[in-house]
Amino acid sequence: MRHLLRCLRQDPLEIAWEASREEMGPTYRASRPGIFGPAPRQAVGVRGRLRLLGKRGSRAWRRPALLPEAAPVVLVASTGNQHAALRAIDARLADTPRLLLTPDDADRSRGWRHPVPFLLAPLALPGVAAAGRRAGAYGRRSFGWAADAYLHLPGWAWMLGRWMRRGGVRAVVIANDHSHSTRAWQAAAALAGVPCVYAQHATVMACSPPLAFDAALLDGVDTLERYRAAAARTPPPSFWPAGKRTEAFLAGPARFDALPRAGAGQRPAALGVCTNMLDPFASVERLLAAMRTRWPGRTLRLRPHPRTQGDALAAQHELAERLGLGFSDATAEPAAVFLAGVGGLVAGDSGVLLEAAATGRRVCSFDFGGTTDMYGFIAGGLCPRFTEPAGVVAHLGEDADDDADASLVRRHVATAGTPWAGRSAELAAGVVRAVAAREPPAAVWEEDAGLGDARHRVWRLRAAGAEAAR
Numbered sequence: 423m424r425h426l427l428r429c430l431r432q433d434p435l436e437i438a439w440e441a442s443r444e445e446m447g448p449t450y451r452a453s454r455p456g457i458f459g460p461a462p463r464q465a466v467g468v469r470g471r472l473r474l475l476g477k478r479g480s481r482a483w484r485r486p487a488l489l490p491e492a493a494p495v496v497l498v499a500s501t502g503n504q505h506a507a508l509r510a511i512d513a514r515l516a517d518t519p520r521l522l523l524t525p526d527d528a529d530r531s532r533g534w535r536h537p538v539p540f541l542l543a544p545l546a547l548p549g550v551a552a553a554g555r556r557a558g559a560y561g562r563r564s565f566g567w568a569a570d571a572y573l574h575l576p577g578w579a580w581m582l583g584r585w586m587r588r589g590g591v592r593a594v595v596i597a598n599d600h601s602h603s604t605r606a607w608q609a610a611a612a613l614a615g616v617p618c619v620y621a622q623h624a625t626v627m628a629c630s631p632p633l634a635f636d637a638a639l640l641d642g643v644d645t646l647e648r649y650r651a652a653a654a655r656t657p658p659p660s661f662w663p664a665g666k667r668t669e670a671f672l673a674g675p676a677r678f679d680a681l682p683r684a685g686a687g688q689r690p691a692a693l694g695v696c697t698n699m700l701d702p703f704a705s706v707e708r709l710l711a712a713m714r715t716r717w718p719g720r721t722l723r724l725r726p727h728p729r730t731q732g733d734a735l736a737a738q739h740e741l742a743e744r745l746g747l748g749f750s751d752a753t754a755e756p757a758a759v760f761l762a763g764v765g766g767l768v769a770g771d772s773g774v775l776l777e778a779a780a781t782g783r784r785v786c787s788f789d790f791g792g793t794t795d796m797y798g799f800i801a802g803g804l805c806p807r808f809t810e811p812a813g814v815v816a817h818l819g820e821d822a823d824d825d826a827d828a829s830l831v832r833r834h835v836a837t838a839g840t841p842w843a844g845r846s847a848e849l850a851a852g853v854v855r856a857v858a859a860r861e862p863p864a865a866v867w868e869e870d871a872g873l874g875d876a877r878h879r880v881w882r883l884r885a886a887g888a889e890a891a892r
Contacts, residue, residue, distance in 0.1 A: 429583065432549065432609060432661055433549070435554075436661075437608075437609050438568055438571050439599075439602070439631045440600045440601050441571060442561050444560040445629035454567075468566055471568070474570050475540070475569070475570035478534055478570065479540030481535070482536060482537045482540055483537050483540075485535065487530050489531075489585050490521065492588070492589020493591070494519050494520065495515060495519065495520040495591075495593050495594075496523070497523065497596075498594065498597075498604060498607050500603045501525055501598075502525055503597075503728065504525075504604070504623045506677050506757065507624075509522075511595065511850045514847045514850070515854065518851075518855060531607075532603045533574065534574070538581050539574050540574070543574060543577060547573065571602055575609075578610075579606055580613075582606065582610035582611075582614075583613050584614075586616045592859070593617045593857045594607055594608075594611045595620075596619075597622065599620060599631055600630055608635065609659070609661040612661045613661055617636035618635050619635060619637045620637070620639065621639040621850060622640065625797045626641075626649065629796070631659075632649060632653040632877065635668050636857060637671060639850045640671065641674060642834045642836040643873070644798065645834070646670055649670070653877040653878070667876070667878055670879065671850075671863070671881045673836065673850050674846035676850045678777060678780060678781070679844050679845065681777060681780070682758065682761065682781065683782045688782075689783065689784065692763055692764045693723070694760065694761075695713070695768055696726075696774045697724070697738065697770065698730070698771065698772055699729060700771065702790055703741075709768070710745055711745065713815060714745045714747070716819070722748065723750050723764060725750035725774075726738050728752035757774070757777060765784065766784040767784075767785050768785070768787070769788070770790045771787075771796050775797075775805055776804065776834050776835075779804055779831060780838060784817070786806050787806070787807040788807070788808055836882070836883070837849075852864050852866075
């Protein structure tokens, strides 16, 4: 009963960071055309969301999708990108009893098909209402598109914690820090006393929440600095024990391990263009038309963000056909396969710029309109940005041996240029095993007190450990 009361008292807006924070608004709205598009297909407004909650609850009773049997280690991936981040770690845990929940299990991992959270929703109402009164103007507005999630989350957190305890779960691994579908697992684990490990599924944005995990597998120092900045402006969530520090490991991105390298003279002739939901279609068309005019016979491949859908996706597909471009479906073609086929790449605000730069591709950013450098690649000198297609054409038309500066890449990829390059999944799996066994970090790690602070204890690879890896 005490555990249930603690869950019901949680602030669901704090858990549903992506939905309730104004700084996340553009990305959140752009990725949900069914709610915020010109012709909304889903309920909008508090009453509409409550009706939707009732419909979902009814469906959960008629056709439930319950959680499978637990394992000592549980890895949770509710999207394709998260699955890509955890798949490599999962493969390195072959000797560990574990359960990997993939996007195919999303009905189970998100709890929308489990009847118990809907039964508990009326009990969560007082806490949700109190959270709404404490919230700012944007937080209160967010009830119009997330009231159903806010009422569902407290009961779901309790259900998850109960499942973890009864199943003997020793560690939970998630790959997203801001979506409520994964933060529910984070909160549930903290409230149930089960260690939670975070592995990045993408480059961290400036608007990300602060770290509140037992262990965090970070790409590099740049990521750590972004989380330290988040901690400086935002207190830890209420579900996180007061005074507890996150153990941050600079392990490099496991999702990069399988990416093929290609330097000058070895790069494929094809060029890639990656877009996201915030890029205006007219600007995308202008850039692609200029590239096709410059290279009428060259292979050009367009790859929209995996969450691009509906009319926006159809328009880009039609554009690719009209200009004779190859089309990469990010929901079906892995990033490693796409990158293996291109020697240069242009994108707006996208973590794919780092993936391409770190593997020797020639990269640049294009300002599609409103591009904000949310990942800091331009300010940090990782790649140039152009405001006109002519600049992109001139830059990608060369095959010079001027890969991104190794020190700049290493800020983003801790293992770059070390004997551990391409082995981040191995390091990550070792951390997960240690967390699950309640053991200290392996000997390859050493604490860096200079990078740590009151909210983070930072671990980097020992020089001796790196030598031993040769």
